[in-house]
Amino acid sequence: MMSIKKEEFNEMIFTRINDLINEYELIKEGEKIAIALSGGKDSVLTLYALKNYHENCGFDFELVAISVDEGIEGYRQHGIDAAVNNAKLLDIPLIQKSFKDEEGFALDEIYSYFKSACIPCGVFRRNILNKTAYEIGADKIATGHNLDDEIQSFLMSFSRGDTVKFSKFGPELNQIHEKLVPRIKPLWNTPEKEVGMWAILNGIEIHLDECPYSNLSLRAKIKEFLNNTESKHPGTKENVLESFKQILDVENIRTVLNECERCGEPTSAKICKACEIKDIVYENLDEK
Ligand code: SF4
Numbered sequence: 705m706m707s708i709k710k711e712e713f714n715e716m717i718f719t720r721i722n723d724l725i726n727e728y729e730l731i732k733e734g735e736k737i738a739i740a741l742s743g744g745k746d747s748v749l750t751l752y753a754l755k756n757y758h759e760n761c762g763f764d765f766e767l768v769a770i771s772v773d774e775g776i777e778g779y780r781q782h783g784i785d786a787a788v789n790n791a792k793l794l795d796i797p798l799i800q801k802s803f804k805d806e807e808g809f810a811l812d813e814i815y816s817y818f819k820s821a822c823i824p825c826g827v828f829r830r831n832i833l834n835k836t837a838y839e840i841g842a843d844k845i846a847t848g849h850n851l852d853d854e855i856q857s858f859l860m861s862f863s864r865g866d867t868v869k870f871s872k873f874g875p876e877l878n879q880i881h882e883k884l885v886p887r888i889k890p891l892w893n894t895p896e897k898e899v900g901m902w903a904i905l906n907g908i909e910i911h912l913d914e915c916p917y918s919n920l921s922l923r924a925k926i927k928e929f930l931n932n933t934e935s936k937h938p939g940t941k942e943n944v945l946e947s948f949k950q951i952l953d954v955e956n957i958r959t960v961l962n963e964c965e966r967c968g969e970p971t972s973a974k975i976c977k978a979c980e981i982k983d984i985v986y987e988n989l990d991e992k
């Protein structure tokens with residue numbers, strides 16, 4: 705087996721991330737960047753990479769991390785521990801939120817009302833992250849989406865015929881509503897395999913368990929398909945990303961957002977997804 709030198713690998717992975725941040729100007733002087741920190745390998749690398757960028761970029765900006773506990777028994781606590789310990793190690797303040805405190809229920813209590821647990825999970829997590837980042841005056845939210853996540857999401861939108869979601873493609877999502885904190889994805893062109901290698905080579909504490917609900921999702925099936933294809937035809941994933949970049953004008957896709965009639969959060973409809981999902985949750989809880 706080819707031996708990999710830790711320093712060379714770190715240099716390679718951080719240089720690519722720094723180059724992406726510079727190329728797309730993902731971070732500007734004086735900004736407050738909120739890192740979505742689940743404790744999984746992608747979010748933990750994002751934390752280390754932005755700390756590294758902060759030390760080397762030659763200008764100042766502020767870093768804060770936000771973790772969201774979805775309420776998945778036997779799974780989430782390991783992630784929270786990894787988030788707390790890594791944030792402490794890097795001296796980055798961490799704000800901890802949970803579905804239970806913010807919405808009144810844990811994911812475990814409500815997931816069965818939906819075709820996939822990932823539907824309410826993703827909607828509430830995004831909602832809580834955005835609200836928290838907005839409240840603390842963050843200029844951007846940095847997420848750990850890597851190259852694999854990005855092309856999976858894109859193929860999922862293709863599979864569902866959901867072309868509106870194409871606007872979420874790219875390393876930076878522009879601010880399209882005053883209350884929607886723009887997102888940046890510093891790992892946008894970093895393959896998932898390398899994220900795992902980085903964590904192992906550096907002995908970083910990360911949360912490695914698979915979510916108990918993940919195998920039920922369309923994403924899991926698309927991920928399996930892409931991994932199988934990549935192992936038989938190396939380079940497939942990068943080619944898919946390249947094709948998307950060429951087909952879509954990443955810089956120029958816009959969606960118009962209003963405010964939800966009920967909660968005031970930004971949405972493309974009259975009622976936001978979180979409020980729609982809460983209706984389903986309460987209907988089902990009432991029937992119990
Ligand atoms: S796999 Fe689905 S349910 Fe599990 S944490 Fe991810 S989005 Fe939530």
Ligand SMILES: [Zn+2]
Pocket residue numbers: 964965966967968969975976977978979980
């Ligand atoms: Zn709403």
